[in-house]
Amino acid sequence: NAGVTQTPKFRILKIGQSMTLQCTQDMNHNYMYWYRQDPGMGLKLIYYSVGAGITDKGEVPNGYNVSRSTTEDFPLRLELAAPSQTSVYFCASSSQMGQGGQETQYFGPGTRLLVL
């Protein structure tokens, strides 16, 4: 199992450009998540998905879009890049919540994005 993979590892964007951050998991997990982490801070949830075709906003969704056409893939789209979106982006996945609400999230290695 590769687990959760993310591409690219690093990207520089100019203000106003767009890009898609890719995330794929091979664990057949229903739940997938996108987080961002600013320097010295904890992670903040951007969007999440509970299954193919179902997505919902997290804590900081503005400026981003997502789609979930398959169980494996959960791409994050930045339409008009802004300097405030300079951050490290982590994708995560988890299985159906177990009895009693137990759930473990598995994280990818992250994508570093710099918007200039």
Added chain:
Amino acid sequence: DAKTTQPPSMDCAEGRAANLPCNHSTISGNEYVYWYRQIHSQGPQYIIHGLKNNETNEMASLIITEDRKSSTLILPHATLRDTAVYYCIVRVRAGTASKLTFGTGTRLQVTL
């Protein structure tokens, strides 16, 4: 949502036990306590979780007080590779999925 409080940093000598405290005084009865760690900008890594009872796995032990208002993560024999930021998280549900609310964690420095 239950919030957690952790010391910003701790030091531990290699080979010694590292005891990382966490306060979660507003935790509700059905919320689990999770511990993750993040090694130098890598993706967070799950360590352990618990509800009421103490838990142990190959990585660590989790001690939860009887009133559940605080917990301690124990790394029994810390190594240099355990140097990381450790996050104590009370699991919050976001719809039918689980949102992990990360604070700033405890930066553990393991030294020779």
